[in-house]
Amino acid sequence: DSGVTQTPKHLITATGQRVTLRCSPRSGDLSVYWYQQSLDQGLQFLIQYYNGEERAKGNILERFSAQQFPDLHSELNLSSLELGDSALYFCASSVGVAGVTGELFFGEGSRLTVL
Amino acid sequence: GENVEQHPSTLSVQEGDSAVIKCTYSDSASNYFPWYKQELGKRPQLIIDIRSNVGEKKDQRIAVTLNKTAKHFSLHITETQPEDSAVYFCAASRAGNMLTFGGGTRLMVKP
Numbered sequence: 001d002s003g004v005t006q007t008p009k010h011l012i013t014a015t016g017q018r019v020t021l022r023c024s025p026r027s028g029d030l031s032v033y034w035y036q037q038s039l040d041q042g043l044q045f046l047i048q049y050y051n052g053e054e055r056a057k058g059n060i061l062e063r064f065s066a067q068q069f070p071d072l073h074s075e076l077n078l079s080s081l082e083l084g085d086s087a088l089y090f091c092a093s094s095v096g097v098a099g100v101t102g103e104l105f106f107g108e109g110s111r112l113t114v115l
Numbered sequence: 116g117e118n119v120e121q122h123p124s125t126l127s128v129q130e131g132d133s134a135v136i137k138c139t140y141s142d143s144a145s146n147y148f149p150w151y152k153q154e155l156g157k158r159p160q161l162i163i164d165i166r167s168n169v170g171e172k173k174d175q176r177i178a179v180t181l182n183k184t185a186k187h188f189s190l191h192i193t194e195t196q197p198e199d200s201a202v203y204f205c206a207a208s209r210a211g212n213m214l215t216f217g218g219g220t221r222l223m224v225k226p
Contacts, residue, residue, distance in 0.1 A: 002158065042217070043204060043216045043219075045213065045215070048213055103161045104161070104214060106158040106159050107158060109158060
């Protein structure tokens with residue numbers, strides 16, 4: 001158990017719909033990262049938050065948005081869903097910025113299926 | 116920004132053989148190089164990491180080597196076992212920046 005909690009574990013929805021994925025980082029971790037992993041693909045970085053502020057942005061679509069709340073949990077909102085958005089969405093956390101303070105801890109992921 | 120390339124994308128070895136996965140990076144200021152293992156349907160987990168002030172690091176059957184001049188680093192797994200079968204990701208970052216991951220290598224260890 002990494003200490004990073006993601007909900008829901010599985011989600012099936014239809015095209016055009018909107019979903020929210022939730023992540024609670026490890027206790028004490030200030031950074032939260034979101035990654036998208038499509039079938040047999042690598043880890044595509046979406047966005048990072050540090051202590052409530054957006055710190056880095058990757059290839060995140062305009063239909064996607066995220067935020068980190070004062071209690072440090074984070075939500076990833078995906079709207080106007082398309083078939084191609086079906087993927088495993090990972091949240092990860094680190095104490096500071098991964099690389100400076102060490103390991104990135106991943107949650108178990110939220111598997112999104114868009115029909 | 117940083118760009119990390121990883122080879123090969125798939126690797127099949129016989130149980131007991133060694134496996135080597137190589138990564139190259141573009142940012143000469145990168146100083147942290149972790150390796151993550153992702154078993155099927157599971158989350159990525161850190162297995163070993165190395166910083167730029169070290170050329171090699173070993174942990175039992177796994178080792179990582181770093182060549183800063185050539186900007187590449189490698190993961191070596193000796194005496195492979197079926198439970199080593201997984202996708203392995205390399206990554207690189209410079210101080211204060213986020214990790215950039217390679218595309219992954221699917222390692223299959225045949226019993």
